[in-house]
Amino acid sequence: MPFLSAExxxxxxELVALDALGDGGGDEATRVTPLERLRGIRSLITALEADPASLNAVREALDAGEAWEEIADAAGLSPSAAKYRWAGDDDAIAARQEASRRRKRDRPSSAPTELPGLGVAEAAKRLGVTPQAIYQRVNRGLLHAETVELPDGRKYKRVFLPDEPAASAD
Structure with missing residues (x-):
């Protein structure tokens, strides 16, 4: 009985068929283009990621007494990543996946560029010191710094050098 889904x-x-064609021996009509190969590879990866075969194998391994460390090693993951991906029943797994998708949707992947003042690393570079030195100067009151919180909950430490305008105190 096959363990992979039909998809x-x-x-x-399809990927095996593309591989069998190879480069077509120079024949333009049968040549597999690099983009076709890439699409075939991505199609297989996408199908495997959605395939319940991995989860079924993990559950069977757990039922057979295998430890998370062995399962993680077989999957090429850390034990914590394997547990995050596969621990619990279907509802628990679905809830974790949805929470992860929601976090990714709600939070941009990069730091905003229009914040007041300077980041700690940028202030350190301008003054020719380490970021730790910036924190020490802030703690000693030699530099002014504020924590800016964005509406999505992200927080950034911003440093205001003597020649930089400070954030408005609304």
């Missing part, structure tokens, strides 16, 4: 098996068969 994964189809994507695998």
């Amino acid at each position: 994964s098996a189809r994507a695998l068969a």
Whole structure:
């Protein structure tokens, strides 16, 4: 009995068929382009990521008495990553995945660029010191710094050098 889903098996068969064609021996009509190969690889990866075969194998391994460390090693993950991905029942796993998707949607992947003052690293570079020296100067009252909180909850320490304008005190 096959353990891959029909979608994964189809994507695998399509990739094997592309591989069998190779470069077509120079024949333009049968040549597999690099983009076709890339699409085939991505299609298989996407199908495998959605395939319940991994979860089923993990559950079978746990039932057979395997430890999370062995499961993680077989999957190429850390034990904590393996537990995060596969521990619990279907509802718990779905809830973790949805929470992760929600966090990714709600939070931009990069730091905002229009914040007042300077970041600690930028202030350190301007003054020719280490970031730790900036924190020490702030703690000693030699430099002014504020923590700016964005509406999404992210916080940034901003440093105001004597020649930089300070944030408005609304």
